[in-house]
Amino acid sequence: MTFAERMLRIDRRIIFLVIGLCTLVPLLFPVGLPIKISSEVRGVYDYIEGLPEGSVFLLSLDFDPASKPELYPQAIAILRHAFKKNLRVVAMTLWVSGTGLADQILTQTAKEAGKENGKDYVFLGWSPGGSAVILNMGQDLYNAFPADYGGKATKGLPVLAGVQNLRDVTYAVSLGAGNPGVEAWYVFGKDKYKFELGDGCTGVIAPGLYPLLRSGQINGLIGGLRGAAEYETLIGQKGKAVAGMDAQSATHLAIIVLVAICNIFYFSLRRQQRRQDGMGS
Amino acid sequence: MELSFGVILGAWIATGLTLFILSFLYEDNPLFKLAEHLYVGVSLGYTIVKTYDTVIMTLIVRPILEKGEWSLLIPVGIGMLMLTRYVPKAAWLSRYAFAFIVGVGAGLAIPRTISSFILKQIEDTVRPLLGIAPGGGVTFDYSLLNPASHLNGIIILIGVVSVLFYFFFSVEHSGPGKAVARAGILFLMISFGAAFGYTVMARMSLLIGRLTDLIEFSDASYGRPTLWLVLLTVATLIVLSRRASTHPPNQ
Numbered sequence: 001m002t003f004a005e006r007m008l009r010i011d012r013r014i015i016f017l018v019i020g021l022c023t024l025v026p027l028l029f030p031v032g033l034p035i036k037i038s039s040e041v042r043g044v045y046d047y048i049e050g051l052p053e054g055s056v057f058l059l060s061l062d063f064d065p066a067s068k069p070e071l072y073p074q075a076i077a078i079l080r081h082a083f084k085k086n087l088r089v090v091a092m093t094l095w096v097s098g099t100g101l102a103d104q105i106l107t108q109t110a111k112e113a114g115k116e117n118g119k120d121y122v123f124l125g126w127s128p129g130g131s132a133v134i135l136n137m138g139q140d141l142y143n144a145f146p147a148d149y150g151g152k153a154t155k156g157l158p159v160l161a162g163v164q165n166l167r168d169v170t171y172a173v174s175l176g177a178g179n180p181g182v183e184a185w186y187v188f189g190k191d192k193y194k195f196e197l198g199d200g201c202t203g204v205i206a207p208g209l210y211p212l213l214r215s216g217q218i219n220g221l222i223g224g225l226r227g228a229a230e231y232e233t234l235i236g237q238k239g240k241a242v243a244g245m246d247a248q249s250a251t252h253l254a255i256i257v258l259v260a261i262c263n264i265f266y267f268s269l270r271r272q273q274r275r276q277d278g279m280g281s
Numbered sequence: 282m283e284l285s286f287g288v289i290l291g292a293w294i295a296t297g298l299t300l301f302i303l304s305f306l307y308e309d310n311p312l313f314k315l316a317e318h319l320y321v322g323v324s325l326g327y328t329i330v331k332t333y334d335t336v337i338m339t340l341i342v343r344p345i346l347e348k349g350e351w352s353l354l355i356p357v358g359i360g361m362l363m364l365t366r367y368v369p370k371a372a373w374l375s376r377y378a379f380a381f382i383v384g385v386g387a388g389l390a391i392p393r394t395i396s397s398f399i400l401k402q403i404e405d406t407v408r409p410l411l412g413i414a415p416g417g418g419v420t421f422d423y424s425l426l427n428p429a430s431h432l433n434g435i436i437i438l439i440g441v442v443s444v445l446f447y448f449f450f451s452v453e454h455s456g457p458g459k460a461v462a463r464a465g466i467l468f469l470m471i472s473f474g475a476a477f478g479y480t481v482m483a484r485m486s487l488l489i490g491r492l493t494d495l496i497e498f499s500d501a502s503y504g505r506p507t508l509w510l511v512l513l514t515v516a517t518l519i520v521l522s523r524r525a526s527t528h529p530p531n532q
Contacts, residue, residue, distance in 0.1 A: 013306065013307060016306045019485075019488075020488075020492075023485070023488050023489055023492055024492055027489070027492055027493060027496060028496065064324075068490060069486050069487050069489060069490020069491070069493075070483060070486045070487070070490070072490075096328050096331050096332055096335075097324055097327060097328055097331075099331055100327075125335070126331065126335060127335065127340075128332070128335065128336050128340070131389075131390070132389070135389065146339075146340075146344070147339060151339075183397075183398075186397055187390075187393045187394055187397045187398070188389075188393060191393065191396060191397050192393070202483050203479040203480065203482040203483030203486060204479060204480050204483045206479050207472070207475050207476045207479050208476075211402060211405070214405060214428050214429075215401055215402060215404070215405035216405075217397070217401060223479070224479070224482055224483055224486055225482070225486035225489065225490075226482065240490075240493060243493065244486065244489040244490070244493060247485075247489045247492075248482065248485055248486065248489060251485045251488075251489075252481070252482070252485070255481060
């Protein structure tokens with residue numbers, strides 16, 4: 001067996017080990033590679049930065065713990081920014097399995113910023129219906145969410161003063177890991193009730209959302225852990241996403257090298273076989 | 282800072298389950314199966330409890346009993362028709378509930394989806410390929426970095442037309458048509474490559490997330506669960522591997 005054949009039949013566990021080490025080593029010994037801010041992430045940041053104090057900011061945390069590594073840092077960074085700008089934060093989720101995590105994220109960031117539940121922010125929790133919840137909120141928010149996550153009646157909460165439906169929302173951001181997520185918020189929310197919409201999402205669904213960004217259907221896109229790292233850099237509070245960027249770069253480099261090496265071995269093996277076939281005939 | 286017992290216990294459980302799941306990368310084993318079954322069971326149980334509390338109690342029982350909103354019994358009745366599927370003689374009643382859901386769902390989704398994803402996207406694709414200068418001349422923006430440039434407009438036009446042609450099977454792809462279809466394949470490959478690149482990034486992010494937690498939980502304040510549980514997992518894998526080699530499974 002030639003070297004190329006042995007390499008192409010290498011135990012896949014060795015590849016797992018290489019990828020694991022490429023991830024672990026930069027996490028233990030970070031280098032601090034520079035992070036360039038993309039225009040799509042800046043779109044969300046600039047819009048929030050330009051909002052006047054007391055504007056109603058709706059954050060829909062449409063993900064569950066399976067997408068935590070990518071969307072948790074995004075949620076933390078956006079909430080820190082919104083609380084710093086003294087916006088009225090209205091948070092909710094369209095994913096029933098994400099309610100506990102969403103509540104934890106909001107409570108943690110609000111506590112950090114010294115914000116008061118009911119006055120500065122509210123967590124509406126989850127309501128059944130998926131996309132239909134958005135339509136329901138567009139007609140009457142209090143009908144869709146008669147009580148907040150803690151069971152307190154939403155009508156009369158200071159944070160919702162002057163808010164009757166989605167038309168009273170100044171800016172909405174959906175942090176989505178699938179359906180229902182940003183597409184539902186655009187189709188049933190922004191397009192019908194005319195509020196500005198931004199998006200944060202997992203890396204897997206980001207390419208599918210670029211057409212919405214280019215056409216102006218969403219005004220910004222935070223894609224995956226990379227997007228979260230850019231947002232953390234913009235607000236000047238580096239967290240888990242920035243810490244993971246060195247590891248991300250190292251694993252990408254390792255994968256590129258592995259793809260290149262595999263191709264070299266594959267083509268050298270093919271050439272060798274053609275030569276042997278030529279000699280045989 | 283002193284950590285509560287709940288936080289420490291949570292760290293041990295999270296670390297153990299992460300390592301048990303990652304042990305599958307070595308080979309399938311009972312630890313992985315334990316973690317997998319726990320994941321399915323816990324997430325399903327959580328969903329059932331949250332749904333029961335939010336839907337049955339908060340949105341149905343309380344408004345009826347506390348506010349006398351008896352009109353809620355109409356959607357409850359339609360919903361209950363779904364359950365007639367389990368009674369063969371009355372199963373036909375469930376069709377009314379399904380008809381209601383399909384009708385309302387289609388009525389809500391079709392016009393909005395056409396407006397948002399077809400009309401808006403066509404509007405964005407059909408853009409002027411040249412600009413008009415204030416003085417009356419013609420301008421052309423060559424910037425590849427600007428998504429709205431004229432050059433990118435032409436690239437998008439070529440991409441859309443060639444990909445649509447590739448999926449047009451009524452005409453044989455030969456001669457000039459072959460070149461257009463090939464261009465379509467090229468655009469599709471670039472699109473698949475970009476999607477795959479993002480998918481790799483997402484999967485690596487998940488690994489980074491778990492390793493970040495494992496590093497955090499290796500701290501003495503948590504009782505070093507990462508260290509102890511790595512040893513336990515490795516030892517279990519060794520024992521299982523030896524047992525498999527001395528007692529091979531019956532063929």
